[in-house]
Amino acid sequence: ERDSFPKDFLWGSASAAYQVEGAASEDGKGESVWDRFVQIPGKTFKGTTGEVAVDHYHRYKEDVQLMAEQGLKAYRFSVAWTRIIPDGDGEVNEKGLEFYDNLIDELIEHNIEPVLTLYHWDIPQALQDKYGGWEGRQVIQDFTRYAEILFKRYNGKVKYWVSLNEQNIFITLGYSMAAHPPGVTDTKRMLQANHIASLANAAVIKRFKELDIRGKIGPSFAYGPTYAIDSHPENQMAAQNNEEFNAHYWMDVYVNGRYPTVAWKHYERLGIAPEVEPGDEELLKAGKPDFMGLNYYQTNTVAANPLDGVGFGKMNTSGKKGTSEESGTPGLYKSTQNPYVERTDWDWDIDPTGLRIAMRRINSRYNLPILITENGLGAYDTLEEDGTIHDTYRIDFIKKHIEAIQDAITDGVDVMGYCTWSYTDLLSWLNGYQKRYGFVYVDREELDEKELKRYKKDSYHWYKKVIETNGEE
Ligand code: BGP
Numbered sequence: 001e002r003d004s005f006p007k008d009f010l011w012g013s014a015s016a017a018y019q020v021e022g023a024a025s026e027d028g029k030g031e032s033v034w035d036r037f038v039q040i041p042g043k044t045f046k047g048t049t050g051e052v053a054v055d056h057y058h059r060y061k062e063d064v065q066l067m068a069e070q071g072l073k074a075y076r077f078s079v080a081w082t083r084i085i086p087d088g089d090g091e092v093n094e095k096g097l098e099f100y101d102n103l104i105d106e107l108i109e110h111n112i113e114p115v116l117t118l119y120h121w122d123i124p125q126a127l128q129d130k131y132g133g134w135e136g137r138q139v140i141q142d143f144t145r146y147a148e149i150l151f152k153r154y155n156g157k158v159k160y161w162v163s164l165n166e167q168n169i170f171i172t173l174g175y176s177m178a179a180h181p182p183g184v185t186d187t188k189r190m191l192q193a194n195h196i197a198s199l200a201n202a203a204v205i206k207r208f209k210e211l212d213i214r215g216k217i218g219p220s221f222a223y224g225p226t227y228a229i230d231s232h233p234e235n236q237m238a239a240q241n242n243e244e245f246n247a248h249y250w251m252d253v254y255v256n257g258r259y260p261t262v263a264w265k266h267y268e269r270l271g272i273a274p275e276v277e278p279g280d281e282e283l284l285k286a287g288k289p290d291f292m293g294l295n296y297y298q299t300n301t302v303a304a305n306p307l308d309g310v311g312f313g314k315m316n317t318s319g320k321k322g323t324s325e326e327s328g329t330p331g332l333y334k335s336t337q338n339p340y341v342e343r344t345d346w347d348w349d350i351d352p353t354g355l356r357i358a359m360r361r362i363n364s365r366y367n368l369p370i371l372i373t374e375n376g377l378g379a380y381d382t383l384e385e386d387g388t389i390h391d392t393y394r395i396d397f398i399k400k401h402i403e404a405i406q407d408a409i410t411d412g413v414d415v416m417g418y419c420t421w422s423y424t425d426l427l428s429w430l431n432g433y434q435k436r437y438g439f440v441y442v443d444r445e446e447l448d449e450k451e452l453k454r455y456k457k458d459s460y461h462w463y464k465k466v467i468e469t470n471g472e473e
Pocket of ligand 1: 019
C-alpha cells in the first residue's frame with residue numbers, strides 16, 4: 001500500500017526560454033551565448049537553432065489554453081536574461097518584461113502556478129565578451145541585479161523560483177567537452193567558473209531572503225545515482241568517486257556552503273582547485289535553498305578507470321542507438337553499460353527505481369523538500385494522418401516514474417511536485433527537434449508557413465487523468 005500524494009501536489013510540466021520561445025531578436029532582446037554558439041558549424045544536430053523554436057513567444061496563449069484544458073497545476077519556464085537586460089548589465093528592456101507579465105498573468109488566470117527559472121543557460125553574450133561570463137566575479141552582481149528585478153516585479157504572483165538550472169551540466173559541458181558555450185576544454189577554468197556560479201546562486205538566494213519575497217527558491221540540479229557495475233571493491237570505489245565528484249561537489253555547496261573533502265583535496269593536489277576569496281564561504285552559507293530542485297533522467301553505471309584510462313567520450317546526439325562512447329575521468333571512474341535496464345534511442349538508461357534512490361539520498365544527506373523540476377522521455381514520435389500521436393512508451397515511462405515518486409513519498413520523502421520535461425515539444429540543445437519530450441506535439445514540418453501547429457498526444461490525455469485523480473491513475 002502506497003501513501004497518497006499530498007493534496008496540494010504540484011502536477012506540472014516544464015520548458016526553458018531558448019528551447020521554446022523563438023523570437024530570438026524581437027522586441028529588443030539581446031544576444032545570448034546560445035544564440036551565438038549555435039552558429040558554429042557542427043555544434044548542434046544538423047545545425048538546428050532556437051531562432052524560431054516552437055514560437056511560444058507568440059503562441060503562449062494557445063499553449064496556456066492547452067495547459068488549462070489539461071488541468072495542469074504548475075508550469076515551469078525560464079526567463080531569458082537577454083530579454084530583460086539585453087547586454088546583461090545595462091538598461092532594462094520593458095518590452096521583454098511585458099512578455100513575462102503576460103505569460104504569468106495568463107497562467108494565474110487559469111489557476112496554473114508559475115514556477116520561474118532565473119537562469120536556463122542563456123547568459124548574455126555581452127557579458128561573455130566583457131569578462132568571460134561565469135568566469136568573471138562581476139557576474140555575481142550582475143546576475144543578482146537581474147534576479148532582483150524579477151523578484152520585485154513578480155513578488156506575490158510567483159511563489160516558486162528556481163535559481164540556476166543544472167549548474168553541473170552547463171559548467172561541465174561548457175568547460176570540459178566544449179559541447180556547450182563557451183566551448184572550452186580546461187578543467188581549471190571549469191572549476192573556477194563553477195565556483196563563481198555557486199557564489200552567484202547563493203547571492204540570489206540571499207537577496208531573495210533579504211527582500212523577504214513571498215515564496216520558495218532553490219536550484220535545479222541534474223542528479224542520477226551512480227551504480228557500480230559489480231561488487232568488486234575498486235568498482236564500488238569508482239561509483240563512490242562519481243557521487244563525490246559529480247553530485248556532492250555541487251549539492252554540498254548549495255546546502256552546507258562547503259565542498260566535499262575528497263574532491264577538494266584531489267583538485268588541490270592537481271593544482272586546479274578554485275580560488276576561494278575571503279567572504280566566499282560566508283556567502284555560500286548564506287544562500288541555503290528552501291528546496292532541492294531535481295532534474296532526473298537516468299542513472300549512471302561505472303567501473304574503475306586506470307590513470308591511463310578513458311577520458312571524455314562522444315555523446316549520442318544523433319538518436320542512433322548504440323553510438324555513444326565510453327567516457328570517464330582517468331583514475332576515478334568510467335561509464336559502463338548497465339545490463340539490467342533498457343535504453344532510449346539516445347542511449348539514456350531508463351530506470352524509474354533510480355528516481356526513488358535519488359530522492360532518498362537527497363532526503364537523507366540534505367534534509368530538504370524536493371521539487372522534481374524535470375523528468376521525461378526523449379523519443380521519436382509519429383504524427384498520424386488523423387492528428388493523433390500514440391506515445392504509449394512515454395505514458396509507460398512517466399507512469400513508472402510517478403510510481404517511484406509515490407514509493408519515495410511512502411518512504412517518508414517530502415516532495416512538493418513533479419514537472420515533466422517537457423510541455424510542448426521543443427528544441428533539444430544538441431539533439432535538434434527530432435528528440436521529442438512533450439505532451440503536445442509541434443509540427444515543425446510546416447515551418448515554412450510558420451504554422452507550427454499543436455497536436456495533443458495520447459500522453460496529454462493520460463496525464464490529464466493523472467492530475468484529476470491526484471496520481472492514482
Ligand atoms: C536537461 C535540461 C533541459 C533539457 C533536458 C533534456 O539537462 O535542463 O533543458 O534539454 O535536459 O535533454 P536533451 O535535450 O539533451 O535530451
